[in-house]
Structures are given as structure tokens and as C-alpha cells.
Amino acid sequence: xxxxxxxxxxxxxxxxxxxxxxxxxxxxxxxxxxxxxxxxxxxxxxxxxxxxxxxxxxxxxxxxxxxxxxxxxxxxxxxxxxxxxxxxxxxxxxxxxxxxxxxxxxxxxxxxxxxxxxxxxxxxxxxxxxxxxxxxxxxxxxxxxxxxxxxxxxxxxxxxxxxxxxxxxxxxxxxxxxxxxxxxxxxxxxxxxxxxxxxxxxxxxxxxxxxxxxxxxxxxxxxxxxxxxxxxxxxxxxxxxxxxxxxxxxxxxxxxxxxxxxxxxxxxxxxxxxxxxxxxxxxxxxxxxxxxxxxxxxxxxxxxxxxxxx
Numbered sequence: 001x002x003x004x005x006x007x008x009x010x011x012x013x014x015x016x017x018x019x020x021x022x023x024x025x026x027x028x029x030x031x032x033x034x035x036x037x038x039x040x041x042x043x044x045x046x047x048x049x050x051x052x053x054x055x056x057x058x059x060x061x062x063x064x065x066x067x068x069x070x071x072x073x074x075x076x077x078x079x080x081x082x083x084x085x086x087x088x089x090x091x092x093x094x095x096x097x098x099x100x101x102x103x104x105x106x107x108x109x110x111x112x113x114x115x116x117x118x119x120x121x122x123x124x125x126x127x128x129x130x131x132x133x134x135x136x137x138x139x140x141x142x143x144x145x146x147x148x149x150x151x152x153x154x155x156x157x158x159x160x161x162x163x164x165x166x167x168x169x170x171x172x173x174x175x176x177x178x179x180x181x182x183x184x185x186x187x188x189x190x191x192x193x194x195x196x197x198x199x200x201x202x203x204x205x206x207x208x209x210x211x212x213x214x215x216x217x218x219x220x221x222x223x224x225x226x227x228x229x230x231x232x233x234x235x236x237x238x239x240x241x242x243x244x245x246x247x248x249x250x251x252x253x254x255x256x257x258x259x260x261x262x263x264x265x266x267x268x269x270x271x272x273x274x275x276x277x278x279x280x281x282x283x284x285x286x287x288x289x290x291x292x293x294x295x296x297x298x299x300x301x302x303x304x305x306x307x308x309x310x
Contacts, residue, residue: 050079051079051142051143052078052079052110052114052140052141052142052143053076053077053078053079053140053141054076054077054106054110054138054139054140054141054171054175055074055075055076055077055138055139055140055141055147056071056074056075056076056136056137056138056175056176056179057071057072057074057136057137057138057139058070058071058072058075058134058135058136058137058179059072059134059135059136060072060134061133061134064134067185067186067187067188067189068185068186069134070176070179070180070183070185071136071176071179071183072187073085073086073087073088073089073187073188074086074087075175075178075179075182075183077098077103077106077175077178079107081097081098081099081100081102081103082095082096082097083095083096083097083098083178083182085182085183085184085187086187086188088187088188090188092187092188092193094184094187096182098178098182102178105174106171106174106175106178109167109170109171109173109174110140110171110174112162112163112167113140113150113162113163113167113171114142116163119148119150119161119162120161120162120163121161122159122160122161123159123160123161123162123164123165123168124157124158124159124160124165125157125158125160125165125168125169126156126157126158127153127155127156127157127158127169128156133153133155135152135153135154135155136151136152136153136154136172136176137149137151137152137153138150138151138152138171138172138175148161149161150162150168150171151168151171151172153172158172190267190268191238191264191267191268191269191271191272192238193267194260194263194264194266194267194268195238195239195264195268197260197263197264198239198260198261198264199239201253201256201257201260202239202242202245204249204253205242205245205246205249205250205253205257206242206244206245206246206296206297206298207246207249207295207296207297208246208292208295208296208297209292209295210292211289211290211291211292211300213246213247213248213249213292213297214244214245214246214247214289214290214291214292214297214298215244215245215246215247215290215297216229216231216243216244216285216290216299217231217241217242217243217244217245217250218231218232219241220242220245220250220257222247223285225285225286225287225288225289225290225300226285226287227285228284228285228286228287229284229285230282230283230284230285231243231244231282231283231284231285231299232280232281232282233281233282233283234277234280234281234282235280236273236274236277236278236279236280237272237273237274238264238268238271238272238273238274239264243282243299244290244297244298244299245297246297283299286301287301288300288301
């Protein structure tokens with residue numbers, strides 16, 4: 001089987017990112033051409049108290065860098081089940097949703113705190129840990145009010161403003177369990193962020209208005225469908241190759257393509273190839289030209305999917 005790394009490297013060679021031919025252009029062209037979403041806090045609903053967020057902020061031990069520390073840049077869960085990692089110093093965030101079952105478990109632990117009108121005075125309890133565990137702070141925001149620190153755990157000491165130490169431990173445990181699952185390390189992750197940028201760029205290069213705009217591609221070079229060639233759709237790299245696209249847009253965006261590919265390679269290093277991928281996959285052309293379907297360049301006819309073994 002052809003090496004996935006060789007395929008990805010070949011893509012860089014053809015795009016001018018490796019070697020001296022840095023101003024190369026696609027065949028047939030006349031000249032050289034967060035991951036990251038921001039999430040706003042939810043607005044208060046008409047009922048006032050049902051809108052809340054719970055944020056874990058962690059400090060790990062000195063031998064753990066911030067990008068490898070769960071919660072170092074903040075892990076927040078919102079009342080509707082959304083979560084947010086970050087923002088990091090660069091402004092990077094990662095967003096998603098926990099499951100309904102997980103939200104129910106967290107809400108059950110938090111409900112005793114939400115049910116009291118005001119937080120109590122500070123209490124202390126033994127955490128049963130040691131100084132090697134780092135430090136955790138939990139902040140609760142209710143409605144439009146400012147955030148209140150309700151839990152602080154450092155070394156073997158737990159400081160809380162809930163009704164009891166057991167309540168605080170339950171909330172902290174539930175939140176840290178979610179963070180361990182959804183706070184993906186490393187964070188911020190330059191590789192993932194750059195890969196998301198390249199994915200977005202590829203999507204923009206697939207827009208079209210007519211069938212004539214579209215072509216099958218092999219490392220950005222047009223492939224004649226009558227050759228019945230194999231078109232790669234997954235070469236095991238962090239960003240799947242552009243298999244069908246708009247040649248005019250590719251030519252006009254060539255410099256940006258080169259730059260973005262280089263940034264992905266720089267940010268990802270060896271991670272540019274997915275460790276869990278073992279086969280290069282794609283489809284064999286059947287003679288039908290690429291088509292513009294609903295404004296997007298796609299395979300025409302009934303392309304036959306298969307896995308490359310060469």
C-alpha cells in the first residue's frame with residue numbers, strides 16, 4: 001500500500017511548499033495562483049434562575065504545561081448542555097455539547113446550590129489529597145448576575161460556599177469528570193486550529209454555479225474523468241484532500257493554499273498524518289465529469305468508492 005505520508009508530502013511538493021518550485025501553479029492555469037468558533041454566554045430566559053453556567057479553572061503541577069493541563073484555560077458547562085474549552089490567551093475556544101444524561105447528573109449535583117437564594121459563608125473540608133494534585137476553582141454564574149466562586153480545592157483543603165462539603169465535592173467531581181472527557185488535550189492545539197482553517201478553505205474552493213466550473217483533482221491537478229483514474233478522498237492526513245473543486249477558484253487562491261498548507265505542516269509536524277488511519281480511500285472515475293450540485297462541486301454519475309491498495 002502506498003505510504004500515506006508519501007501522499008501528503010507529494011501534495012506539498014505539488015503545491016510548492018517543499019523544494020525550490022515555490023511559485024508553481026495548477027496545470028492549465030495561466031499564472032501562479034478554532035477551530036475556532038466563539039460562543040457567547042447564554043442570555044437569561046424569562047424565568048430568571050434557569051440560566052446558569054459552571055466553570056472549572058485548573059492549575060496543574062509545575063511539570064505540566066498549560067496546554068497539557070485539563071481546565072487550564074477554563075472549562076465551562078452551560079444550563080442547556082453546551083460546553084466551552086477556553087478561551088486561551090490566543091482567543092481560541094472549542095465548543096460542543098455534553099449528553100443529556102451527563103447534563104442531568106451535573107444538574108442533580110448542582111440543584112442544591114441553585115435552590116438557595118444566596119451563598120453561605122466559606123466552609124472548609126478535608127479533600128483527602130496531597131500537594132501534587134494541583135488546584136481547582138469552580139465559578140457559578142446564575143442569570144445575569146456576576147460569577148461567584150463556590151469551590152476552591154488546593155492541596156488537601158476544600159473551601160466551599162455551598163451548604164456542605166459533600167455538596168461541593170459532588171459538584172466538583174461531576175464537573176471534573178466532564179472536563180476529563182471534553183477538554184481535549186493539547187489545548188490550545190495549533191494543529192487542530194490550522195487543520196480547521198484548511199478544511200474551511202477547501203470548502204470555499206468547492207463552490208460553483210455550473211458544471212463547467214468543476215473538476216476532479218489529484219494534488220490540485222485536473223484529472224480527466226475518461227482516464228478512469230483513482231481519486232483519493234482520504235490520504236490519512238489531518239485534512240482530507242480536495243478531490244473535486246472549482247479550478248478557477250483554486251487558481252485564484254493558489255498563494256493562500258500554499259500558505260495554509262505550510263502552516264498545517266508547521267503546526268502539526270508528525271501529527272499531520274492520523275495515527276488511527278491505515279488505508280488510503282477514494283473512488284474510481286467512471287467517465288462522467290464532475291458536476292455542480294446545489295452550488296457545490298461533487299462527483300458526477302455513480303463514482304465507485306473503494307480503498308487503494310497500491
